[in-house]
Amino acid sequence: MTPIALRSSPTRTRRRKATSAVMLTLTGLATAVAIVPLIWIIGYVVQTGLPALNADFFTQLPTPAGVSGGGIANALVGSLITVGIGIIIAAPIAVLTAFYAASHANSPLGLAVRFGTDVISGVPSIVMGIFAYALIVLPQRHFSALAGGVVLAFIMLPIIVRTTEEMIRLVPGTLREGSLALGAPEWKTSWRVILPAALNGVLTGLMLGIARAAGEAAPMLFTAFGNPFMNTDINQPIATLPHTIFVYAIAPYADWHAKAWATALVLIVLVLVLNVSARVLVAWRARKLGLSR
Amino acid sequence: MENSLAIKTTVLAQPQVNEAVRVAENAIKMSAQNLSIYYRAFRAVADVTLSIQSNAITAIIGPSGCGKSTLLRTFNRMNDLVPGSHIEGEVMLDGQPLFDSNIDVVDVRRRVGMVFQRPNPFPKSIYDNVAYGPRLYSVTRKSDLNHLVEKSLRAASLWEDVKDKLNQSGMALSGGQQQRLCIARALAVEPEVLLMDEPCSALDPVATLKIEELMQDLKSTYTIVIVTHNMQQAARVSDYTAMMMMRPDRAGEMIEFDVTQKIFTLPKDQRTEDYVTGRFG
Numbered sequence: 001m002t003p004i005a006l007r008s009s010p011t012r013t014r015r016r017k018a019t020s021a022v023m024l025t026l027t028g029l030a031t032a033v034a035i036v037p038l039i040w041i042i043g044y045v046v047q048t049g050l051p052a053l054n055a056d057f058f059t060q061l062p063t064p065a066g067v068s069g070g071g072i073a074n075a076l077v078g079s080l081i082t083v084g085i086g087i088i089i090a091a092p093i094a095v096l097t098a099f100y101a102a103s104h105a106n107s108p109l110g111l112a113v114r115f116g117t118d119v120i121s122g123v124p125s126i127v128m129g130i131f132a133y134a135l136i137v138l139p140q141r142h143f144s145a146l147a148g149g150v151v152l153a154f155i156m157l158p159i160i161v162r163t164t165e166e167m168i169r170l171v172p173g174t175l176r177e178g179s180l181a182l183g184a185p186e187w188k189t190s191w192r193v194i195l196p197a198a199l200n201g202v203l204t205g206l207m208l209g210i211a212r213a214a215g216e217a218a219p220m221l222f223t224a225f226g227n228p229f230m231n232t233d234i235n236q237p238i239a240t241l242p243h244t245i246f247v248y249a250i251a252p253y254a255d256w257h258a259k260a261w262a263t264a265l266v267l268i269v270l271v272l273v274l275n276v277s278a279r280v281l282v283a284w285r286a287r288k289l290g291l292s293r
Numbered sequence: 294m295e296n297s298l299a300i301k302t303t304v305l306a307q308p309q310v311n312e313a314v315r316v317a318e319n320a321i322k323m324s325a326q327n328l329s330i331y332y333r334a335f336r337a338v339a340d341v342t343l344s345i346q347s348n349a350i351t352a353i354i355g356p357s358g359c360g361k362s363t364l365l366r367t368f369n370r371m372n373d374l375v376p377g378s379h380i381e382g383e384v385m386l387d388g389q390p391l392f393d394s395n396i397d398v399v400d401v402r403r404r405v406g407m408v409f410q411r412p413n414p415f416p417k418s419i420y421d422n423v424a425y426g427p428r429l430y431s432v433t434r435k436s437d438l439n440h441l442v443e444k445s446l447r448a449a450s451l452w453e454d455v456k457d458k459l460n461q462s463g464m465a466l467s468g469g470q471q472q473r474l475c476i477a478r479a480l481a482v483e484p485e486v487l488l489m490d491e492p493c494s495a496l497d498p499v500a501t502l503k504i505e506e507l508m509q510d511l512k513s514t515y516t517i518v519i520v521t522h523n524m525q526q527a528a529r530v531s532d533y534t535a536m537m538m539m540r541p542d543r544a545g546e547m548i549e550f551d552v553t554q555k556i557f558t559l560p561k562d563q564r565t566e567d568y569v570t571g572r573f574g
Binding site for chain 1: 406414429
């Protein structure tokens with residue numbers, strides 16, 4: 001046994017540097033591989049979808065296969081209506097639930113909320129669709145935008161609850177104490193101090209929920225059903241963007257395939273715009289409040 | 294207002310007999326009698342009896358974990374917020390029992406304000422931070438609010454620093470300014486007592502000095518109780534000092550209470566002497 005050399009030899013230094021270089025290359029490659037699908041998908045959708053896009057695509061109703069022109073105005077309006085119904089139902093319930101779960105984290109109901117939202121967010125959206133079908137469509141005996149909105153609310157709910165709850169927990173307890181020490185009741189403290197302080201997170205949660213719901217096709221099959229005509233009546237079947245993609249994509253017509261890609265492009269851009277504008281808004285608010293530099 | 298002005302005049306007129314006058318004439322603002330504070334079964338503070346003189350600064354000193362903050366937070370019932378906390382004994386505010394079942398805790402906290410260890414301005418504008426309290430008590434007229442905000446910021450000697458940027462976020466101020474903003478926020482609901490829980494421990498010496506000067510100014514209008522780790526600070530600012538210590542069963546007890554000068558020059562208890570001279574532990 002030779003004594004362990006404390007000073008590193010030139011060989012060791014060389015070997016160490018080589019190992020470092022190899023590891024750095026590997027991690028770099030892995031990162032590149034991870035973002036390839038993202039760029040690929042977006043690139044492919046843009047490439048195939050863009051040719052079919054024009055102003056009419058946004059303002060016209062669908063045309064039968066083989067008839068040129070036509071658009072997805074009905075699906076744009078339909079997505080807006082169903083997601084709108086969903087967010088109107090889900091947002092207040094989710095935010096209030098999040099407040100409860102955040103401030104009573106260890107109470108039985110608080111634990112149940114967290115467990116429940118985890119379970120619900122793991123339920124496949126098609127199952128949610130069947131549930132809404134049984135709950136609303138069957139008793140009413142017809143498909144409707146309302147049923148679509150309700151199922152989207154189910155889908156958004158756990159996402160908004162969990163994000164909002166995490167954000168409320170991040171608000172320093174000293175803020176809450178400061179308000180309570182002035183004699184503010186708990187609900188006013190939540191409303192006037194904690195919610196504004198956590199608003200960035202709440203908005204992020206809402207945006208995530210909307211983005212997720214806007215892309216759901218499967219539950220729409222049983223609820224909103226789709227509609228080739230313009231409809232703004234929430235008691236009638238309605239078209240949505242993801243469902244339109246589905247309908248166009250499974251049809252055997254090349255011009256419908258092109259429209260499916262174009263619709264996919266519109267959907268991606270919409271979600272992206274929503275996301276980016278939410279982030280810009282959040283960053284602007286944070287700067288204004290001095291929450292971050 | 295009348296009242297506080299009168300007191301101010303008395304103090305100014307008789308600076309020599311200041312101390313004696315205050316002890317003799319001033320009423321006891323708050324008191325604790327055989328007060329024990331529990332967190333569930335754990336007794337955090339044992340059997341404290343002390344009187345807080347009005348328009349004076351009372352300091353509570355002692356080593357970490359001896360229950361200083363717990364005692365302070367009992368004076369405006371902030372400890373109610375800790376699940377499982379309860380008290381034995383009595384806390385009085387102006388001779389009224391603070392923990393009586395018919396006392397509204399909101400009322401207690403309006404009359405007994407609090408400033409915390411770390412400045413905790415709300416993520417709102419400077420104006421809205423100060424106006425938060427008055428708005429809770431249904432002050433909605435813009436002119437009333439403006440008046441209160443200015444008055445409170447002046448009282449906290451922050452007005453000159455911020456009068457041109459009232460709409461900026463309170464969180465963009467420096468640490469010392471933030472703490473003075475929190476003091477202004479507490480003063481805006483016109484409390485009678487101001488509790489300060491190590492208000493300078495997160496501040497630099499210059500900001501600390503400002504807060505200490507401010508406390509001297511506020512003394513004429515408010516009764517102040519301050520918890521501090523800094524013995525020089527207690528000696529500098531306070532009129533009375535309560536010395537607390539942890540018993541072997543980890544309950545905090547008050548071992549001595551006297552005029553500050555006595556505590557720091559002629560303490561009765563050997564442990565107080567050891568602590569204030571730095572020979573503790």
